[in-house]
Amino acid sequence: MNSIITSSQNNLIKETIKLKQKKYRLKENAFLVEGFHLVEEAHVSGVLKQVFYLENNPFTDINAFQVTETVMKKLSDLTSPPGIIGVCLILEKTTLTDKILLMDNVQDPGNIGTLIRSAVAFGFKTVLAENSVDFYNEKVIRSSQGAIFKLSLINANLTDFIKENQDYLYLATDLNAERSLSELSINNKNKIALILGNEGQGVSETILTLVKTRIKIKMEDMESLNVAVAGSIIMYDINRRSEK
Amino acid sequence: MNSIITSSQNNLIKETIKLKQKKYRLKENAFLVEGFHLVEEAHVSGVLKQVFYLENNPFTDINAFQVTETVMKKLSDLTSPPGIIGVCLILEKTTLTDKILLMDNVQDPGNIGTLIRSAVAFGFKTVLAENSVDFYNEKVIRSSQGAIFKLSLINANLTDFIKENQDYLYLATDLNAERSLSELSINNKNKIALILGNEGQGVSETILTLVKTRIKIKMEDMESLNVAVAGSIIMYDINRRSEK
Numbered sequence: 001m002n003s004i005i006t007s008s009q010n011n012l013i014k015e016t017i018k019l020k021q022k023k024y025r026l027k028e029n030a031f032l033v034e035g036f037h038l039v040e041e042a043h044v045s046g047v048l049k050q051v052f053y054l055e056n057n058p059f060t061d062i063n064a065f066q067v068t069e070t071v072m073k074k075l076s077d078l079t080s081p082p083g084i085i086g087v088c089l090i091l092e093k094t095t096l097t098d099k100i101l102l103m104d105n106v107q108d109p110g111n112i113g114t115l116i117r118s119a120v121a122f123g124f125k126t127v128l129a130e131n132s133v134d135f136y137n138e139k140v141i142r143s144s145q146g147a148i149f150k151l152s153l154i155n156a157n158l159t160d161f162i163k164e165n166q167d168y169l170y171l172a173t174d175l176n177a178e179r180s181l182s183e184l185s186i187n188n189k190n191k192i193a194l195i196l197g198n199e200g201q202g203v204s205e206t207i208l209t210l211v212k213t214r215i216k217i218k219m220e221d222m223e224s225l226n227v228a229v230a231g232s233i234i235m236y237d238i239n240r241r242s243e244k
Numbered sequence: 245m246n247s248i249i250t251s252s253q254n255n256l257i258k259e260t261i262k263l264k265q266k267k268y269r270l271k272e273n274a275f276l277v278e279g280f281h282l283v284e285e286a287h288v289s290g291v292l293k294q295v296f297y298l299e300n301n302p303f304t305d306i307n308a309f310q311v312t313e314t315v316m317k318k319l320s321d322l323t324s325p326p327g328i329i330g331v332c333l334i335l336e337k338t339t340l341t342d343k344i345l346l347m348d349n350v351q352d353p354g355n356i357g358t359l360i361r362s363a364v365a366f367g368f369k370t371v372l373a374e375n376s377v378d379f380y381n382e383k384v385i386r387s388s389q390g391a392i393f394k395l396s397l398i399n400a401n402l403t404d405f406i407k408e409n410q411d412y413l414y415l416a417t418d419l420n421a422e423r424s425l426s427e428l429s430i431n432n433k434n435k436i437a438l439i440l441g442n443e444g445q446g447v448s449e450t451i452l453t454l455v456k457t458r459i460k461i462k463m464e465d466m467e468s469l470n471v472a473v474a475g476s477i478i479m480y481d482i483n484r485r486s487e488k
Contacts (some may be wrong), residue, residue: 110354114470121466134446142468150465182484217480221394226358226387229476232469236461236477240426 005052005067008074015051016087017074023132029090031136034076039086041146050087057084077138081176090136093152098191099124099238100168101231102158105198105209109133109188113143113229115196116231120147122239124194127151128157158195162210168193172203173234175224177214181237184215189240196231249296249311252318256309260296260331266378273334275380278320283330285390289458294331301328321382334380337396342435343482344370344412345475346402348451349442353377355472357387359440361474364391366483368438371395374402402439406454412437414455416447417478419468421458425481428459432486440475 005013016032018024025031030049033042036058042048043059050063054072072081101124104243106112112133119127133140135153162170169186174196186192193213197203208214217230225233247270249257260276262268274293277286280302286292287303294307298316301308316325345368350356356377363371377384379397406414413430416439430436439455441447452458461474469477 114473117466118469118473121461121463121469123464145466145468147466156351177314217365219365219483220367220483222389222391224389225362225365225476226472228470229358229362229473232473233480237466237480240462 035082045149097125103129105131109139114228116144117147122235125151174214177216279326289393347373347377353383358472360388366479376378418458421460
């Protein structure tokens, strides 16, 4: 039977707490997920390496450590700590799907998590990012609702990527675009890459110059939409049309 | 020339700070907006009653008070307080547009603000809410990006509203619906009411039993979408199709 870890000064706990910082996540190739639902998704995906729990550990095939509430609070990012926290491995995936999402300087973790959730829902199962919030940030993971385990997440130089992968039809959102989403014609043969930009500035000029097709979403009486909403609408619409 | 208010104990400041709480907003029929962009939108909409500013006040026709940084920090909800804060009147609007959005127990202020932004963009210019976060919550206002000034916001008992307004085609989102959004047929004659529910539980059973048409958004490999994303996709799609 395991003994309970009661001190936050325990070496394993100290090392695990470090995973709250991006640089340690990169160094250790690991990240934390909180709560039964996400830990279970990690387990199903085969990336769950370790768990810390208060009372019950349903994952008996995983290296598990019982901890006190005080220790759980230190491990957690939440004001009400969960009953279980998992350490997950970051697996490098490089496979590119036929529909991909590119994020250029997206800064809000809630937006990135929501976009990852929508990307999985609409078949954009590769997400590439540059200058954006870390995929494994705790708020990104929470708002992705487990979707991070269902697609390839890649950090990349988008300029290089676009230049090297010219078999995709690149669509960049641009509030000044002449063409609206509903005027865009796509067919089932197109490999599609949707590019979304920063919440305030949109897609950068550097990227826009590389892209022929710029689209906007037709709106009444509003200048712009939330980036997660805009991206999700476009992914929904492309998915809907490519099914026909 | 105005003198500068230097103390948070000043009566006007004390009264204004109270507007950060919902009960005082309801009592005074007023709310706060932060930053030049939102204050300007309020001014254009004719609801700006008073401003508090640090150095410059561009709204010379409005009752204005210069304050110190310390006072501004007390008035503000942000970690970096803005240069200007406006007090706005809550105007009761009861006009119903042909496309309306109903929110049943939506709890995240970011979701409500984002939905209000999308509602304005897609012509759903009346939003009714029950058991949801206050429309004039500072986070709702921020994420609405000024959209709150461009539509009617109404607190209502949704059950009564639906019973009394049977000229609308009510659409409720339901993960177990048989029909998907793309299978839904709508025409230009329909007055449409979209009903969205709580982030975790969806639309309540009480409301669902009143509604004939339940729809879901077709997804791959994901159980649900963020409610602001789902609502925005449906509003986009209805707007797109009713234009044809």
